[in-house]
Amino acid sequence: MEEFAEVKISGKSYELPVITGTEDEKGIDITKLRALSGAITLDSGFKNTGATKSAVTYLDGENGILRYRGYSIEELAEKASFMEVSYLLINGELPTTAQLSEFEGEITNHTLIHEDMKRFFEAYPSKAHPMGIVASLLCSLSTFYPDSQNPNRTEEEIELTIFRLLAKLPTIAAWAYKNFVGHPVVYPKNELNYGDNFLNMMFSLPSEDYKIDPVVSDALNKLLILHADHEQNCSASTVRIVGSSHANLYSSISAGVIALWGPLHGGANQAVIEMLESIHADGSPLEDWINKAKDKNDPFRLMGFGHRVYKNFDPRAKIIKKAADDVLSKLGINDPLIDIAKQLEEVALNDEYFKARNLYPNVDFYSGIIYKALGIPTEMFTVMFALGRLPGWIAQWKEMIENKEPIGRPRQIYTGENERSFVTAEKR
Ligand code: ACO
Numbered sequence: 001m002e003e004f005a006e007v008k009i010s011g012k013s014y015e016l017p018v019i020t021g022t023e024d025e026k027g028i029d030i031t032k033l034r035a036l037s038g039a040i041t042l043d044s045g046f047k048n049t050g051a052t053k054s055a056v057t058y059l060d061g062e063n064g065i066l067r068y069r070g071y072s073i074e075e076l077a078e079k080a081s082f083m084e085v086s087y088l089l090i091n092g093e094l095p096t097t098a099q100l101s102e103f104e105g106e107i108t109n110h111t112l113i114h115e116d117m118k119r120f121f122e123a124y125p126s127k128a129h130p131m132g133i134v135a136s137l138l139c140s141l142s143t144f145y146p147d148s149q150n151p152n153r154t155e156e157e158i159e160l161t162i163f164r165l166l167a168k169l170p171t172i173a174a175w176a177y178k179n180f181v182g183h184p185v186v187y188p189k190n191e192l193n194y195g196d197n198f199l200n201m202m203f204s205l206p207s208e209d210y211k212i213d214p215v216v217s218d219a220l221n222k223l224l225i226l227h228a229d230h231e232q233n234c235s236a237s238t239v240r241i242v243g244s245s246h247a248n249l250y251s252s253i254s255a256g257v258i259a260l261w262g263p264l265h266g267g268a269n270q271a272v273i274e275m276l277e278s279i280h281a282d283g284s285p286l287e288d289w290i291n292k293a294k295d296k297n298d299p300f301r302l303m304g305f306g307h308r309v310y311k312n313f314d315p316r317a318k319i320i321k322k323a324a325d326d327v328l329s330k331l332g333i334n335d336p337l338i339d340i341a342k343q344l345e346e347v348a349l350n351d352e353y354f355k356a357r358n359l360y361p362n363v364d365f366y367s368g369i370i371y372k373a374l375g376i377p378t379e380m381f382t383v384m385f386a387l388g389r390l391p392g393w394i395a396q397w398k399e400m401i402e403n404k405e406p407i408g409r410p411r412q413i414y415t416g417e418n419e420r421s422f423v424t425a426e427k428r
Pocket of ligand 1: 294302303305307308357362364
């Protein structure tokens with residue numbers, strides 16, 4: 001039975017269709033509202049606006065549910081490999097053994113980056129933030145593969161770009177890190193799996209091969225899976241909107257990396273560790289920091305707390321918290337920051353301000369602690385997030401292109417001056 005919503009504007013009523021999703025979520029289709037009534041809707045920050053219909057990820061923030069293509073995040077984090085999850089997100093179904101091995105084979109084939117690209121690294125200042133390098137180099141890939149710039153690409157060409165992106169991002173990311181620490185780059189080792197190859201490029205030295213600890217390898221696999229997609233968040237929406245102009249896929253993903261960099265989005269994982277370090281160094285009671293976070297005249301916020309859509313708990317944070325405990329105990333690491341994080345969580349969760357606003361730890365609250373335990377420096381945290389999020393961005397972009405979605409172009413309510421005449425400078 002078709003459902004309608006009634007909107008009354010200046011005494012006149014309009015009927016708008018109600019769309020129902022597969023999980024029974026409702027949305028009012030306002031596509032014709034302006035044509036019918038002359039009015040638009042206004043929703044700053046898109047807090048209540050569906051930008052698209054999507055079959056990639058289901059998220060129920062009230063009940064802490066997250067599923068990729070119908071599979072729960074808990075089950076995927078426990079049982080799947082990051083490559084299986086990447087295939088699932090991009091192609092819609094889990095791969096068979098043969099499909100997985102072909103997918104991994106294609107990715108392994110493209111892990112090298114053009115030697116000319118190595119010169120870019122020389123031009124960056126040492127200590128250049130790896131996110132800046134990663135975003136620029138992903139965009140630069142489009143100049144090495146000019147065919148990718150054609151908006152009327154064939155399916156095979158698109159697939160090749162997807163393989164190249166998945167294959168080359170770990171190399172670019174690890175080399176950005178090597179630039180940061182001033183070490184020579186390490187080339188990909190194709191006999192290793194996706195995560196282990198990345199760890200090897202990060203931590204191998206000419207004098208010493210890096211021995212991959214299975215605890216580290218497992219934790220990285222889990223972290224990449226937990227970050228792989230999160231429906232229409234700031235960076236995925238950026239990828240979709242940039243891609244909707246038919247800008248090439250490399251550039252659309254590069255735009256997503258930039259959106260992710262902000263401390264209100266993926267950059268929060270770096271900000272969390274910096275905050276915990278400041279709390280540790282400062283030594284003031286935790287209540288002082290909580291009060292600072294509550295003070296509207298103080299710009300300080302409790303990083304890693306709060307989420308636009310999770311208003312109960314972030315299911316990823318639950319899994320990561322347990323994984324952080326496992327990693328620290330298996331690696332025998334005693335990190336005072338984890339104690340501070342746990343105490344902070346407890347104080348905040350029992351505080352009226354945080355309770356009233358449904359502010360809970362998000363995925364970034366504990367991910368930084370694991371990254372730190374794995375030996376990954378703070379400046380690389382958001383890059384790690386990008387590495388995990390890449391298949392999600394690709395899946396979101398692919399869906400947008402396959403659905404032939406129109407160019408993203410929001411409207412506005414103009415609040416500036418009415419028309420006025422130009423006055424020459426001497427008369428102003
Ligand atoms: N510390 C203190 N107060 C907070 C926090 C926080 N971390 N987060 C939200 N609030 C307060 C706001 O001041 C506001 O209070 P008010 O109603 O009295 O004005 C209320 O809670 C609602 O917050 P909004 O900013 O309106 O919520 P929004 O959905 O726009 O923002 C966001 C969500 C950006 C995640 C926010 O909670 C935040 O800044 N958190 C810290 C940064 C962070 O951890 N980001 C990572 C998000 S996860 C991710 O992107 C992977």
